[in-house]
Amino acid sequence: MDEYEVRRFLATEYPRLVAGLTLVSGSRAAAEDAVQEALARAWERSERGLRIESLPAWVATVSMNLARSGLRRRLAARRARARLSVRGPDPHDEGRGWVSADDRVDIEHALSRLSRRQREAVVLRYYLGFSVLEIADVMGVSEGTAKTTLFRARAALSRALGSATDQERDGSEEANDHAGR
Amino acid sequence: MPADDGVTGPDGSSDPAGDAIRARLTRAVVPADPAGAYERVVEKKVARRVRRRVGTVVLAVTVVAGTATGSYALIGAFRSARTPLPPAASSSTGFTNGLIAFVNDGGPPAVGDGIYVARPDGTGVHRLGTGSDPSWSADGSKIAFRVFLQAPGTYVYVMNADGSGSRLVAESVTDAAPDPAWLPGGSDIVYVGSKAVAGDRILSVPVSLPGVREGRVLAATSNGCSLGHPAVSRTGTIAVRVLCPAPVQTTDIELLDQGTRRLVPVPSTTGAGAGPAWAPDGRTLLFGRGGAVYSIRSDGTDLRHLASVSAQSLSYSPDGTKIMVETAGAAEAHRVEVMDAEGRNLRPLPLPSWASSPSWQPVPIGGVPTPSHVHSPSPPSPAPSPSPSPSPSPTDLCPTTLVDADFDGDGTRDTATVEAVDCPADGVPHWTMYVVFGGGHHPPISWDLPECEGDYAVLDCAAVGSIPMNDGTTSLALRIGEGASTVAYEMLNMPPDVTPQEYLVTPPGSPEFPPGHVAVFYDEGSVTHEDFFRCQGGPYPGGGDQATIVETNATLNKYQGMYTLVQTVLAHGPNSGQAELIVVSRDTRKVGFDAFSRNPGKYVQGAPCW
Numbered sequence: 154m155d156e157y158e159v160r161r162f163l164a165t166e167y168p169r170l171v172a173g174l175t176l177v178s179g180s181r182a183a184a185e186d187a188v189q190e191a192l193a194r195a196w197e198r199s200e201r202g203l204r205i206e207s208l209p210a211w212v213a214t215v216s217m218n219l220a221r222s223g224l225r226r227r228l229a230a231r232r233a234r235a236r237l238s239v240r241g242p243d244p245h246d247e248g249r250g251w252v253s254a255d256d257r258v259d260i261e262h263a264l265s266r267l268s269r270r271q272r273e274a275v276v277l278r279y280y281l282g283f284s285v286l287e288i289a290d291v292m293g294v295s296e297g298t299a300k301t302t303l304f305r306a307r308a309a310l311s312r313a314l315g316s317a318t319d320q321e322r323d324g325s326e327e328a329n330d331h332a333g334r
Numbered sequence: 335m336p337a338d339d340g341v342t343g344p345d346g347s348s349d350p351a352g353d354a355i356r357a358r359l360t361r362a363v364v365p366a367d368p369a370g371a372y373e374r375v376v377e378k379k380v381a382r383r384v385r386r387r388v389g390t391v392v393l394a395v396t397v398v399a400g401t402a403t404g405s406y407a408l409i410g411a412f413r414s415a416r417t418p419l420p421p422a423a424s425s426s427t428g429f430t431n432g433l434i435a436f437v438n439d440g441g442p443p444a445v446g447d448g449i450y451v452a453r454p455d456g457t458g459v460h461r462l463g464t465g466s467d468p469s470w471s472a473d474g475s476k477i478a479f480r481v482f483l484q485a486p487g488t489y490v491y492v493m494n495a496d497g498s499g500s501r502l503v504a505e506s507v508t509d510a511a512p513d514p515a516w517l518p519g520g521s522d523i524v525y526v527g528s529k530a531v532a533g534d535r536i537l538s539v540p541v542s543l544p545g546v547r548e549g550r551v552l553a554a555t556s557n558g559c560s561l562g563h564p565a566v567s568r569t570g571t572i573a574v575r576v577l578c579p580a581p582v583q584t585t586d587i588e589l590l591d592q593g594t595r596r597l598v599p600v601p602s603t604t605g606a607g608a609g610p611a612w613a614p615d616g617r618t619l620l621f622g623r624g625g626a627v628y629s630i631r632s633d634g635t636d637l638r639h640l641a642s643v644s645a646q647s648l649s650y651s652p653d654g655t656k657i658m659v660e661t662a663g664a665a666e667a668h669r670v671e672v673m674d675a676e677g678r679n680l681r682p683l684p685l686p687s688w689a690s691s692p693s694w695q696p697v698p699i700g701g702v703p704t705p706s707h708v709h710s711p712s713p714p715s716p717a718p719s720p721s722p723s724p725s726p727s728p729t730d731l732c733p734t735t736l737v738d739a740d741f742d743g744d745g746t747r748d749t750a751t752v753e754a755v756d757c758p759a760d761g762v763p764h765w766t767m768y769v770v771f772g773g774g775h776h777p778p779i780s781w782d783l784p785e786c787e788g789d790y791a792v793l794d795c796a797a798v799g800s801i802p803m804n805d806g807t808t809s810l811a812l813r814i815g816e817g818a819s820t821v822a823y824e825m826l827n828m829p830p831d832v833t834p835q836e837y838l839v840t841p842p843g844s845p846e847f848p849p850g851h852v853a854v855f856y857d858e859g860s861v862t863h864e865d866f867f868r869c870q871g872g873p874y875p876g877g878g879d880q881a882t883i884v885e886t887n888a889t890l891n892k893y894q895g896m897y898t899l900v901q902t903v904l905a906h907g908p909n910s911g912q913a914e915l916i917v918v919s920r921d922t923r924k925v926g927f928d929a930f931s932r933n934p935g936k937y938v939q940g941a942p943c944w
Contacts, residue, residue, distance in 0.1 A: 168365030
């Protein structure tokens, strides 16, 4: 892993990964900080001779872990503000990274009704395009658990967004089947 | 439904609900701009390297001599020079070997960062909480550790041996690790701090007075030299590594004479890259240099080659029979090993592969009581899984600060305490404040601090000092938050028979600002203002000029818009050539008290300093 690979990751994977983590954590500053920290760790590990099979999955996993702590989020916001205070007039995280206020409120509200694990599963699948197997790896759970989590999250999210359909109910039943095995 | 996905529809071909969610998520959030991200990744990588103290950067060490009571043990350390080197591996140290605390830094992501402990046989691994660089107190009942922040620095915390009761002890304004270490008796901690201009310093702070504070300066460098890894002997002698960058990079181990505050090099330690660590006898030092571990008397005599191993950190076991070494191998791989005190029989300790920065718990033999679970490190009972089991509950990091001052004007000391009552990992702490009046003229008072829990409260609330006002009263300065370019303070008057009068002090930029002018504030280009409250450059000779500006009609920018300015007070230092400006504003959420309309002419008296 070298500067070229880091810059390539920043140009290709970083923008959506940060956005996805923003959806999970609710803070763009915390998401940026977590992904940058994870990438720094990946870089450091590669220099120590440790191999990383999939950089996007590894960084997603580590940044998810990093953003999981409320304390870290608060400290990240603090560091972000410190940086931005010398850079420009838009240091506040509020609303940053979101496209429209309506969508943001709806999604924030809907995501807030999910468990942390469900939020992560939804974002990994529907925003970052991870497969169920990859989601299981990132979340450190079995594929079946990931699938169940995803089903339930999807059903809850659809209900919260006012678009529940028979399919979600079907899916939810299937998820229950999975959980019961 | 395909088994490999689980998100397509039941017919395996479409998933309208999933598509709808995908579309809503995509509409809701924009991808991040990677501009500047590379530089910050590099910053973080460098910071991690500094924190792990990996690589070939060699710090020089200064040895500070002193005891908790302020007497100096340096002479004693030198006096021992002519006596035969006692076996460091004495079994009569009065301590047995307890748990080993270590840090996960760079380990597998499934294992949370933080401080862990394990028995020396590798069993009982469990996480104590957030932090790094653990350092056991002499009686093994507490651990000092650090929590790293990029700005303004690093915080030194203390927790109990079981990970409970974490509390803030000191702030180390430094880019490097403060490496906290305990003075004998367990009442004080020494650590390394620095100012960008002034260089590194060794400070001590009493653990009994928690709060965000800087400790008493024991020694400071003024020539650009860096200090690292202070080590305290059981007789109170302090040793540190020192790196002096110019004109030729040199490192060595030095002793600090606390009386003269001078650093005294230990001969024959030039090039030291690891350590120092004190032997239980208090006269012998360990250090690493160039792929080898050495012992040496504190006067520089009796240099002995103990082992050929590249060490990152070194320490004796509490019973003095072993030396614990964090070795640096190829590609910066590191592991924790142990060898006999004479340097023989180097073998790995059965700790997790990701363990670093180890510290061995001393357990007094029939001595100071410590938590029962600490006294039973071995042999263990039903052996827990040797695999790490990160605690799901984070360490309690509830910060507490206090300020002593005569708030009620009765000539006795009062104490105001600001503390977070509970610190949920995923939430905002609940903050309270209480004041105990020393003279007995007033009962204690307390109230909640909702202003510490708002959106702007990204800094921990803290009682940062007291400010004498021009009307003879003393106000408490309460730091409540941090905006884009300002640190927000409340000034609280606390006569107990009056509802606390609240001011907000937001010191903006420091432009040349003649008295009588209308304040103008900019959305950007401001400066760091907290320094003013720390009296950097002050107090002003002759007391400075004071001038009150009536009604600024200024509004802070939208990121500071929770405050409306009602008054500014100008302190113009005649010798500084630059005005300092304090803006006193009113929190619009707390209507009902306008300090200056009710108390015209009230302002900060002189340069606030704490």
